[in-house]
Amino acid sequence: MPSVSMTVNGKAVTGEVEGRTLLVEFLRQNLNLTGTHVGCDTSQCGACVVHVNGKSIKACTTLAVQAEGAEIITIEGMATNGDLHPIQAAFKEHHGLQCGFCTPGMVMSAADLLQRNSNPSEPEVREWLEGNICRCTGYQNIVKAIQAAAQAMRG
Amino acid sequence: MYDFNYHRPKSIDEALSALSSASDGKLMGGGQTLLPTLKQRLASPSDVVDLSAISELSGITEQGGAIVIGAGTCHAEVAGNASVQSKIPALAALAEGIGDPQVRNRGTIGGSIANNDPAADYPAALVGLGATVKTNMREVAADDFFTGMFETALADDEIVTAVSFPVPEKAGYAKFPNPASRYAIVGVMASKGPAGVRVAVTGAGQGGVFRVSAMETALAGHFSAEALTGVSVPADDLNADLHASAEYRAHLVGVMAKRAVDAAG
The missing domain is CATH 3.30.43.10 (Uridine Diphospho-n-acetylenolpyruvylglucosamine Reductase, domain 2)
Incomplete structure (x- = not known):
């Protein structure tokens, strides 16, 4: 059984996995980091989005062994010392969630957008969220939250 | 799994x-x-x-009059690369329209063309721009590379290493995407350059990507959307599924071809 090592939210981790073990399974089952969700398991809904070496990817369509040596950030790595990340705070403030199932993926996807584009227009935010599906909000407040977070992060 | x-x-x-x-x-x-x-x-x-x-499979370089993209280069890198954006903006736009941002951060050009999904975007780019596929064994013209639905000229032990795109004078890509998957219901790449005038269609053909010689002839006279007026493709060998009938796809080929030529400027 292959052994895999990576850095998750700043902490070095190692685990035994099968070749077929998905990154999202490794995060949730081996590391108990259950904030990363599995929605569709077909790389469409984006509930499983995490960052691998600074880029957002779908952890349900990545093998754990492919992340060997990588730096992973999950939703659990976003808050600092108990303070919500500005994107998380904006989702709370602007009611960017209802049931919350898609939210971890939305936040991680938005974080990748804002590191590329610090002031995205509404169409740019909507286009970027192509790979994140929400069945509650109608997206309106998610878009509002991401633009508010962008403004807060620009200072 | x-x-x-x-x-x-x-x-x-x-x-x-x-x-x-x-x-x-x-x-x-x-x-x-x-x-x-x-x-x-x-x-x-x-x-x-x-x-x-x-590592030798990734990266984008300019070589003479061509842009050479390593097989392991992901779609987001192609979309965001300055050389691609300035020399073949239609290719950057095509890469930017594949799937979603997370898929574009992982999916590669080599993987896409080796798979040859009949609704994938890259086959239209390679055939529509007259690209050359480089493998560990040889170089294959795009026209000879895609041999049928999910079929290519690759041998079992052959690995795509890079794709070389000659820089065109003009090129445009237009896609009518499936709203859920973003795969092409019909996608058309039209170009004029060192590889001649080319019109390549993905998403529509039962055998995968194909060229439309009637449109190429019309555009060779005058490379404008008006030149395509009245030129149509028969619906006989086109895909039909719950997303679009063969007749509708045939219609879309005409519309997307005009839009592609318009986008080429």
């Missing part, structure tokens, strides 16, 4: 050796098609050979 032996070679030679010692080995680029396929148990290879750690 059934289990498999996983290999992550650092060189093409190592990859070939892992492939040849496997009873039923499969090469993996970014895994954005292969992993969903394995999950559905539509394939169950004994070994998966991950090409992502082979």
Whole structure:
């Protein structure tokens, strides 16, 4: 059984996995980091989005062994010392969630957008969220939250 | 997903050796098609050979009058690359329209063309721009590379290493995407350049990407959308599914071809 090592939210981790073990399974089952969700398991809904070496990817369509040596950030790595990340705070403030199932993926996807584009227009935010599906909000407040977070992060 | 032996070679030679010692080995680029396929148990290879750690397969360079893209280069890199954006903006735009941002961060050009999904974007880019596929064995013209639905000219032990795109004078891509998957219901790349005047269609053909010679002839006279007025493709050999009938796809080929030529400027 292959052994895999990576850095998750700043902490070095190692685990035994099968070749077929998905990154999202490794995060949730081996590391108990259950904030990363599995929605569709077909790389469409984006509930499983995490960052691998600074880029957002779908952890349900990545093998754990492919992340060997990588730096992973999950939703659990976003808050600092108990303070919500500005994107998380904006989702709370602007009611960017209802049931919350898609939210971890939305936040991680938005974080990748804002590191590329610090002031995205509404169409740019909507286009970027192509790979994140929400069945509650109608997206309106998610878009509002991401633009508010962008403004807060620009200072 | 059934289990498999996983290999992550650092060189093409190592990859070939892992492939040849496997009873039923499969090469993996970014895994954005292969992993969903394995999950559905539509394939169950004994070994998966991950090409992502082979550094010589990634990167984008300008070589003479061509842009050469390593097979392991992901769609987001192609979309965001300054050389591609300035020399072949239609190719950057095409890459930017594949899937979603997360898929574009992992899916690779080599993986896409080796898979040759009949609704994928890259086959239209390669054929529509007259590209050349480089492998560990040879160079193959795009026209000869795509041989049918999910079929290519690749041998079992052949690995795509790069794709060379001659820089066109003009090129445009227009796609009518499936709103859910973003795969092309119809996508058309039209170009004029060192590879001649080309019109390549993806998403519509039962056998995958194809060229439309009647449109190429019309555009060779005058490269404008008006030149395509009245030129149509027959619906006979086009795909029909719940998304679009063959007749509707034939209509879309005409509309997308005009939009592609308009986009080429």
